[in-house]
Amino acid sequence: CEVLDQAFAGCYRSRLRNAGVVGGAVSLRGVAPWLREPRSLDEARGVKRPKEASGKGNRPLEYSPLHQSFKERLRNIAPYPDVIRQVEENFNGKGGYHRANHAAKFKQKKVEPTALDRIADTLASSRTRLFAKAPLQHSRKWPKADPAYAEVAVIGRSNVGKSSLLNKISQFGTVARVSSMPGQTKEAAWYRNKKVKVDFIDMPGYGHSARARVFGPEALSFVRNRTSLRGLYVLIDARHGFKWSDHEWLSELGSAGPMKQVVLTKCDLVPDKKLIEVASLVRSDLESYKRVERKVILCSSAWLTGFRDLRKDICERCKLLKGTTAAPKPGARRDDLPLRATKGQDLGIL
Numbered sequence: 001c002e003v004l005d006q007a008f009a010g011c012y013r014s015r016l017r018n019a020g021v022v023g024g025a026v027s028l029r030g031v032a033p034w035l036r037e038p039r040s041l042d043e044a045r046g047v048k049r050p051k052e053a054s055g056k057g058n059r060p061l062e063y064s065p066l067h068q069s070f071k072e073r074l075r076n077i078a079p080y081p082d083v084i085r086q087v088e089e090n091f092n093g094k095g096g097y098h099r100a101n102h103a104a105k106f107k108q109k110k111v112e113p114t115a116l117d118r119i120a121d122t123l124a125s126s127r128t129r130l131f132a133k134a135p136l137q138h139s140r141k142w143p144k145a146d147p148a149y150a151e152v153a154v155i156g157r158s159n160v161g162k163s164s165l166l167n168k169i170s171q172f173g174t175v176a177r178v179s180s181m182p183g184q185t186k187e188a189a190w191y192r193n194k195k196v197k198v199d200f201i202d203m204p205g206y207g208h209s210a211r212a213r214v215f216g217p218e219a220l221s222f223v224r225n226r227t228s229l230r231g232l233y234v235l236i237d238a239r240h241g242f243k244w245s246d247h248e249w250l251s252e253l254g255s256a257g258p259m260k261q262v263v264l265t266k267c268d269l270v271p272d273k274k275l276i277e278v279a280s281l282v283r284s285d286l287e288s289y290k291r292v293e294r295k296v297i298l299c300s301s302a303w304l305t306g307f308r309d310l311r312k313d314i315c316e317r318c319k320l321l322k323g324t325t326a327a328p329k330p331g332a333r334r335d336d337l338p339l340r341a342t343k344g345q346d347l348g349i350l
């Protein structure tokens with residue numbers, strides 16, 4: 001015990017010497033800063049002055065809203081009226097899913113379908129087939145873009161539901177392979193609808209999962225180099241909203257590529273009140289990106305809701321209406337009319 005006591009005493013003595021205790025005169029500098037005299041009145045009151053921003057290194061931290069938790073951000077978001085309307089029309093909303101469905105059918109009977117509605121219906125009922133597959137990084141293996149066909153691509157985090165969505169846009173059957181495991185789609189796949197003249201590209205998803213990590217940079221260079229793209233649909237999971245990988249990918253892409261449209265998927269898995277909040281949050285996050293449409297399309301591949309809006313958007317974006325021939329008005333002079341009237345046809349120019 002004595003030996004131990006001596007050892008401890010020696011240790012304390014050396015520490016006190018280091019701290020400035022010299023022969024009984026105690027200087028507390030460096031030992032207890034809270035015991036020294038306050039330097040100013042503010043310091044005495046306990047008020048901390050913000051550090052003055054000097055040119056280098058001392059920049060004040062700017063906290064973006066993304067530093068808040070997802071729940072906190074959901075609590076603070078003010079819902080957008082157009083998002084509320086979309087949810088009420090397509091999802092449970094007021095009166096439940098069945099009532100909303102019934103109301104939609106009732107409305108459809110009354111309203112005369114426009115040309116855009118008709119072409120969207122053609123897209124829904126016509127067949128789309130796989131015609132090419134190629135790795136994202138080998139641009140030489142990509143099929144050559146056909147000017148007669150408008151090209152749109154689908155991108156998003158892995159497992160967000162890209163392939164499922166493509167399967168339901170038109171009568172694909174189960175052409176695009178779907179799996180609950182992230183990173184199932186490893187190559188870009190081209191699907192062609194000959195009737196509506198549009199090509200869809202299913203892309204591998206980006207993200208932080210081990211199988212999907214490589215596809216982020218590859219998808220970026222694909223979108224930058226594939227100049228024939230008319231539209232890019234960025235899919236976001238309705239349960240989580242924008243994640244870091246989405247923010248990273250979109251901010252890296254910047255204004256490159258075609259106009260982007262954000263689609264919320266798996267909306268059936270979210271209660272309607274939360275869906276309004278998440279969709280509004282996603283809608284407000286869009287404001288920080290360039291060349292992104294300031295609206296959100298809500299979809300569910302399980303319930304097949306929201307696909308009418310999506311198809312119409314595709315047809316509009318690809319300017320598919322341009323190709324359709326409108327019936328000639330009586331009295332109108334058009335060069336593309338046949339010179340001879342076929343049986344029962346009123347040419348109106350003779």
Ligand SMILES: Nc1nc2c(ncn2[C@@H]2O[C@H](COP(=O)(O)OP(=O)(O)OP(=O)(O)O)[C@@H](O)[C@H]2O)c(=O)[nH]1
Pocket residue numbers: 156157158159160161162163164165177178179180181182183184185186203204205206265266267268269299300301302303
């Ligand atoms: N409930 C529900 N499940 C969905 C929906 N869309 C997709 N899923 C499921 O989500 C899982 C992933 O779907 P995929 O279409 O393979 O996702 P992906 O984005 O193509 O995934 P990768 O190809 O791996 O990037 C599958 O188990 C689907 O059944 C939806 O709208 N609702």
Ligand SMILES: [Mg+2]
Pocket residue numbers: 162163164177178184185202203204
């Ligand atoms: Mg896929």
